[in-house]
Amino acid sequence: MSASHQPIRKQLMRMVLLTSGAVLLLSTASLFIYDFLTFRQSNRNQLEILGKAIAANSTAALAFENAADAAAVLTAFDADPHIVAAALYDRDGDLFATYPARLAASTFPQRTPAIGGYGFGGGFLSGIQSVVEGGRRLGTLYVRADMGAIDARLRLYGGIVTLVIAAAGLLAYVISRQMQRRITEPVLELARTAAAISTRRDYSVRAAPTDAHELNQLTEAFNHMLAEIQQSEARLHMQLGHLSLLQHITRAIGDRHDLASIFRVVLQNVETTLPIDFGCICQYDADSAELTVTTVGATSARHAGPLGLAEGTRLPAAGNGLEDCVAGRLIHEPDTLAVPFPMTQCLAAAGLRSVVMAPLNAENSCHGVLIAARSSSQAFSSADCEFLKQLSEHVALASRQAQLNSALQQAYDDLRQSQQTVMQQERLRALGQMASGIAHDINNAISPVSLYTESLLEREPNLSERARGYLTTIQRAIDDVAGTVARMREFYRQREQQLTLTRVDLNRLAQQALELTHARWSALPQQRGVMIELQSALHSAPVEVMAAEGEIRDALTNLIFNAVDAMPDGGVLTLRTGSEGHRSWIEVGDSGIGMDEATRRRCLEPFFTTKGERGSGLGLAMVYGTVQRHSAELEIDSEAGRGTRMRLVFAPANSSVAIAGLPSAFPVTVRRLRILLVDDDPMLIRSLEDVLSTDGHQVVAANGGQAGIDAFAAAVRQRKPFDVVITDLGMPHVDGRRVAAAIKAGAPATPVIMLTGWGQRMIAENDVPPHVNRVLSKPPRMPELRAVLAEFCGRNADTETVITDQVRA
Amino acid sequence: MAVLKRRRKPAAMLAALLLGCVLGSVAAAPVPGEYQLKAIFLFNFTQFVEWPDDAFAGPQAPFVIGVLGEDPFGATLEEAVRGESVGTRTLVVERYRHLADLRPCQILFIDRSARPELAAPGRLLDRRGMLTVSDAANPPAADTIIGFINENRRIRLRINVESAREAGLTISSKLLRPAQIIGNPGGDP
Structure with missing residues (x-):
């Protein structure tokens, strides 16, 4: 164990003993050395004095060569027992006399020792003293003393020094043992306190004060340091808490993408963990300079009402001291009573004495304000404010991100919508183009049917009632075909420009539709052994709406077809009409397979079908087009396995408008005309020729455009010009436009009537x-x-000629 | 330097001594080198005796060692004093064959040959300021201050302190210590 690891008590004791021992040793040693040296010196001096005295006394003996007298003089050395030998040499250097007598002369140097003076050497103090009388050297005295005196002195001193050191050491030990307690006790107390702190980490412990001034200073400094550490630890702890809370909140709001949810989770955490007594988040609208309370914390809600800060409340930023806040600075009011603004006064009145308003700043603009309040005044520390500031920055970023996310989602949705619209329009356009072509051909094809049916009904007097009924149905069907074909091209149109609305009775249309589709829902299923029951629940009074009759009838026909198709195993077909307030409706229902959600969503798209090869995918699309053109609504109520109900909902008809069809009957008086008929369709030429001839007109038919121009030119040359020219538009080689141009070039006054399968579109x-x-x-x-x-x-x-048009059924 | 000078001197003296011994042994002298030693002693007296100022003719007057009667020293006395001085005074050796030749001197060795002259009546020697020395065994006069005694081949001194006091000289106690003292050393006559 090294010295530094020994207890301070031992170290201090050792220090004191070593110090005092060293001091004593040094002082006694210096005394000893001093005394030793001085003693030697005095010994030497004594010997020198003695030598000189003896030398002075021995001058005469030497001068007059009296050896006995010289020996007698030397006996004076008896006085000093330590002088062990002495001798006199004459002026020639020969031994003259010796002392003491018992010593043999041979023990002395036989000649004068060469070097004079007194000194120590060989364990002796020896001196060589000249014997001089009256300035004349008469001889030499040699004297030698042993070191006995010095040895005795040394022993004496050594004993004294040992005794002194021992006694002083003992004394120092006893005294320091008593005195050191005053120093070591406080130090040990400090050490014990420090040890207790380091093991328990309890910084509230304090060292006891002592009466020693410096140690008391040390203790006070130590205690002061402990207090600082305690405070620092508390601050650190709080900061850690804040950081942890911030992280928790950040993580929580990172999982959320809508503002309301973000604000709620922030307020909830701050309320419970910071904590605060009231918290809300307001969104800021820079244009109106108003704040809107967006979210109030769950436990803050009880304050919100009395405060006038309930969710949705609007606060002007000006006049509430919030201008600085929305400008981006955190506002801390340690005492709301002292602030004159209405809002802070409200807070004070509600018992919330301190408030912090932190701006939600992102991208250099303020999106809102986080308001946190506590009941007591001065309740927010600077660390709290700093925390709220950081929190508000996080919240601002998160809310900004949520806004951006929402805008992105909106843009995405819009884009998808646009894409779908464009796709739909593209489909409709393609469909329209195709439909136009089909319509042209169909129109041409059905023209003879229409013409002959009409002619028969007009001109044939002997028709049986049954034949007339059949012909009427044929005519209606042809009309519907023509109408259908005409509408086919209009899928892509938002509005039916030439749609002529008349007052129609939905009950009547329902019955007509049922008649038209009778085979589909009655005869055909029965052939397969399937029974479809019809339930017709028509409104008791006529349900009149403004509509294009043929289109609605067609739509109903389509809906009935769909209903029947949805019931391959039979079921109930329902047809209902109704009127309630400003809504009139007709409904086709079935108890069939129904539609799932995906099918229901797509069922109106053109070419979407669930019927495989059998379905065109156009039925419901046409119905939808019709509904749109009528500014009506199509309500679809379907559930997979439970059946489907399709309801057309109209605004009720104006009562003042009469129910219309075509003009019921009007007599047209036409003189016999010479008509040039130009077409490339022999069937049409023939049927139209027949009908017009029946009306009494003279008809010249020309097959093809060039033939028509030639016939017109020939007639002009023969001075039998045509009164009117009826020409088709689309013909190979020379079309109707060129025919018309050629005729107008020859005879500008001759009317040209163009008859075309494209006609309705051109008119439109x-x-x-x-x-x-x-x-x-x-x-x-x-x-x-x-x-x-x-x-x-x-x-x-x-x-x-009087021609009477038949009233159409 | 002074030490070296003094060393050279004993070396020379040693040489002279050895020569003296050789000569002495050849001449069959009673004590070989006796007078050589005595000559040195004469010079040594200058170290242990204080002369009053009036013993000299003047401040610059030399210190004179005189030999009365026959000269027993030969050249040894000159050798002993050569180059020496007493204080600031130079040392001079003078020889007085007869009493009448006597001139003021500070140390006077009286050879036994001068005894008859001294013993003659009326021939009083003025001894003030003069250290008189003689061989004690053969004294020229009873009242010489210092006498040389030959003892066991050694030369001892006999000092008559009374005579010294009469002569106005102060003899160092150191000199008195190895010497035989005659007369009353402490009291007045």
């Missing part, structure tokens, strides 16, 4: 080609054609 788009007086769509409707002929040629009629 106001795309009447030049040189054409009127565009009529295929299939041609006789009343329409007659009216146009009458308009252009009526005045010059030389043969009048």
Whole structure:
């Protein structure tokens, strides 16, 4: 164990003993040496004095060569027992006399020793003294003393020194043993305190004060240091707590992406852990310079009402001392009573005496304010403020991120919506183009049917009632086909420009639809051995809406087809109408397979079908188009396995408008006309020729555009010009436009009527080609054609024919 | 330097002594080198005796060692004093064959040959300031202050302190210590 590891008591004792021992040793040794040296010197001096005296006495003996007398003189050395030998030499250096007598002369140097003076050597003190009388040297005295005196002196001194050191050491030990307690006790007390602190980490322990001034200073300094450490530890602990809370909150808000949730979790943590008595977060609107209380902490809610800080409350930043805060500075009011603003006064009145308002700053702008309040005044330390400042920065960042995230999500949704819209439009456009082509061909194809049916109904007097009924149904079906074909092209249109709304009765349309689809929902299932029960629950009174009759009927037909298809194993087909307040509706329901959510969402898309090869994917799309054109609503209520209900909801019709179809009947008086008919479709030429001839007109048909131009030119040359030209638009080689241009070039006054499968579209788009007086769509409707002929040629009629249009059912 | 000078002197004296011994033995003298030693003793007296100032003719006057009668020393006396001095005074050896030749001197060795002259009436010697020395065994006069005694081949001194006092001389006690004392050393006559 080294000295530094021994107890301080032992060290101090050892130090005192060593110090006193060293001091004593040094002082006694110096005394001893001094005394030894002086004693030697005095011994030497004594010997010298003695030698000189004897020498002086022996001058005469030497001068007059009296050896006996010289020996007698030398006996004076008897006085000093330590003088062991002496001798006189004469002036020639020969031994003259010796002392003591018992010593043989041979023991002395036989000649005068060469070197004079007194000195120590060979264990003796010896001296060589000249014997001089009156300035003349008469001889030499040699004297020798042993060291006995010095040895005795040394022994004596050694004993004294040993005794003194021993006694002084003992005394020093006893005294220091008593005195050191006053020093070691406080030091040991300090050491014990320090040890207790280091083992227990309890910085509240204090060392007891002592009466020694410096040690008391030390103790006080130690205690002061302990107090500092205690405070520092407390501060550190609090900072750690804050950091931990901040981390906790940061992690919590990192998991959330909506502002409300972020604010709630922040307030909840701050309320419970910081803690605070009231906390809320306000969002700031820089334009209006107003704060809106967005979230109030869960336990703060009881304060929020009385404070006027309930969620949704708007606070002007100005006048509440919040201008600095929204400018980005943290505001700490240690005493709300002392601040005159309304909000702080409210806080004070609610018993919240101190408040911190931390701005939520992100990207150099303030998004809001975090308000934290406590009941007692001066309740927020600077560490609390710093924590709230950091927290508010985190919250601001998180809320900013949430906002950005939300905006991003919105943009993404918009983009997806746009993409879907564009896709839909693209589909509709493609569909429209295709539909136009189909419509053209269909219109051409059904034109003879329409013309002949109409002609039969008008002109055949002997028709049986049954034949008339069939013909009427055929005519209605043709009309619906024409209408359907006309609408096919309009899928992509937002509005049906030429849609003509009339007052229609939904009950009547429902019945017509059921009649039209009778085979589908009754005969065909029965052939497969499946029973579909019809439940018709029509409103008792007519349900009148403003609608395009054919379109609604078509839509209903489609819905009925779908309903039947949804019930492959049979079920109940429901048709209901109703009117309640400003809503009138017609509903087609089934008890079939229903639609799941994905199907329901996509069912209105064109070409989306669940029927495989059998389905066109256009049925519901057309229904939807119809609904949109009518500014009506389509309500779909479907559940997989439970069936589907499709409801068209209309605004009720204006009561003042009469229920309309085409003009019921109007007599058209037309003179016999010479008509040039130009078309490339022989069926159409023939049927139209038949019908117009039946009306009494003279019809010349030309197959193809060039043939038409040639026929018109030939007639002009023969001075039998045509009164009117009816031409198709789309023909190979020379189309209707060129025909019209050629005719107008030859005879500008001759009316040109264009009859085309594109007709409705051209009318809708106001795309009447030049040189054409009127565009009529295929299939041609006789009343329409007659009216146009009458308009252009009526005045010059030389043969009048009364034509009565049939009222359409 | 002084030490060296003095050393050289004994070396010379030693040589003279050896020579004297040789000569003495050849001459069959009673004591070989006796007078040589006595010559040294004469000079040594200058160290142990104080002369009054009026013993000298003047401050610069030399210190005179005189020999009255026949000279027993020969050259040894000159040798003994050569180069020596007493205080500031130079040492001079003078020889007086007869009493009439006597001149003031500080040490006077009276040879036995001068005894008849001294014994003659009326021939009083003025002894003031003069240290008279003679051989004691053969004294020229009873009242010489110092006498040489030959004893066991050694020379001893006999000092008549009374005579010395009469002569106004002060003899060092050191000199008295190895000597035989005659007369009353302490009291007045």
